[in-house]
Amino acid sequence: MNALAQAATPLPSAGILWARMLDAIRQEKFDYALRWLERMRPLEVRDGALVMGVPDRFFRDWVDDHYRPMLDVQLARMGEGLTSIAYEVVEGLEPDPHFPPTPSVKASATRPGRLNARFTFDTFVVADSNQLPAAAAQAVADKPGHHYNPLYIYGGTGLGKTHLLQAVGNLIWERDPSQRVVFLSSEQFTNEYVESVREHRMGDFRRKFREECDVLLLDDIQFLGKREETQKEFFYTFNTLYEMNKAIVLTSDTVPAEIPGLEDRLRSRFAMGLMTDIREPTYETRVAILQKKAVAEGLDLPDSVAHFIAKHIQKNVRELEGALVKLSAVHSLTRQPVTEDFASQVLRDILPAHSAVDVEAIQREVARFYKVTVESLKEDRRHKALAHARQVAMYLSRKLTKSSFPEIAARFSKDHSTVISAVRKVEGLRVTDATVQRELAELELKLGNP
Incomplete structure (x- = not known):
């Protein structure tokens, strides 16, 4: 031919x-x-x-x-x-x-729409960074509508909010399939609302979300901001379900007060239950997540490789899972041994590139870690927690950059003797205080100095 x-x-x-x-x-x-x-x-x-x-x-x-x-x-x-x-x-x-x-999927054929059977409490790794939201979600699933109603979980992208949201729905439905669980994102809620208005089917829409709903799980609530008509409809839906003791669980990337365009009456409704945040996982938690996911994927993951990935992917559980799935897929196809070199090659487009750290980057990372502002690190306030954060930032600036004591002092609006004193103090605490040891180790990992 x-x-x-x-x-x-x-x-x-x-x-x-x-x-x-x-x-x-x-x-x-x-x-x-x-x-x-x-x-x-x-x-x-x-x-x-x-x-x-x-x-x-x-x-x-x-x-x-x-x-x-x-x-x-x-x-x-x-x-x-x-x-x-x-x-x-x-x-x-x-x-x-x-x-x-x-056959493994047939049992979940009647599972409520959009719920993924893989997202359960058993597959969620609980640690200090997510212990409260995980416990609260479990309590809601154990007794829907009676504990923490509504439950509002907030935190950054890829930290496990959607996993917990679906775990609630899966556990409720698995224990009682007659429970009508509705899981969707706020964007999907908006789309269904707009379509119902356009096609004159608002009766069906309200019946679905008010009369035929026992558990409402709404993801990414922040996208309701500035959508006035959708917010109005959701407000009445929320009130109807709340008055009937129907469980409501919401997730967002921030607290209600910081959602642009969100109506005050919705902010007050969201605050009636429990608001709790998921923080970035610690180094130990990231390793535990990788090890648990590896077991679920059937991958024999050496500890050294788990530590290698955890050192480089620090802020996002979803990225950790994606890295592990890619590693597992390539290993299954090539049959190459799972080593650090193999992981480095397979994940080269996922692992963040190393970049030089400067004093400003250290100030930002330390401020975020201790939940203070960068500006406060440069002030004269002597509050104990703030003073500790400032001293740690000065210590890391001296250790991780080539800046002199006077140069560091200028970035903190202090004199160089203050920086010298701070560095010496933190050096001593690193030897004697286990908590400070862990804090410094985590911060150095985040700053790319494992």
Whole structure:
């Protein structure tokens, strides 16, 4: 066959290509991935990409974050010239009858929409950084509507808020499948509201969220800010559920008072229950998360590799999980031993690049760590906690930069004798005080000096 004839040979259909990929993934024993991948629907081949239908953007982002390396490898192995996987959100997407779920998924076929059976309390690593929100979420799941109603969990991206939110819904539903659990993001709530207004189906919308809802789990509530009509509808939904002792759990990236455009009446409602934050995981917690996730993925993860990843990925649990999934996928495909060098090569596009640290970066990191402002580190206030943070920042500035005592003093608006005194004090505490030892170790890791 000549080159022209080969170029004219049509690609197999999207369905055939996807079936071949799923068969290959099954043969590699990637059962944990099949729970997600089998819910996607092959749509078409377009511009060198296999286009897959997904039920929502959360699903799309999860699959792309966790399984893209695996899918890219399978695409390359097929040798059909496809370069990537693309996604299209298809509302109300149902499993394709040509791709029936594996037995492990059948039990969750009637699980409330958008809930992922993998997000449970058993798979959540509890530590000092998340102990209170985890305990509160467990209490809500144990007795919905009676403890901490509403429960408001806030914190940075990728720290486990959505995991806890889904764990609440999964446990409630698993204990009592008659419980009507509704889980969605505030953006999805807004989209459903707008669509219901446009199609004159507000009766159905209100019935779903008020009359037919026992547990409302709303993710990323901050996106309701500045959406006046949606906020109004949510306010009445909130009141209806609250008055009927229906459980309400909300997550956000910040406290209600700091959400731009959020109505005061909603802020006051959110404060009626319990507000609790999830903080960035400590070094020990990151190692524990990696070890627990490795067991779930069936990966034999050496301690040295867990410590290597934990040292470099410091602020985001989702990034830790993504790194581990990629490591597991490449290891399964190549059968190379899991070593630090192997992890460094596989994760080179994930691990943050090392950059030189300066006094300003140290001030920012120390201020964030001790929950004070950078400006307060430069003031003359002698509050004990603030003075300790200032002394630690001066000590790290001397240790991690080439700045002289007078140069450091100038950055803190102090004289150089104050910096010398602070450095000597922290040096002594590092030897005698275990708490200070841990604080300094964590800060040095965050500043890229493991």
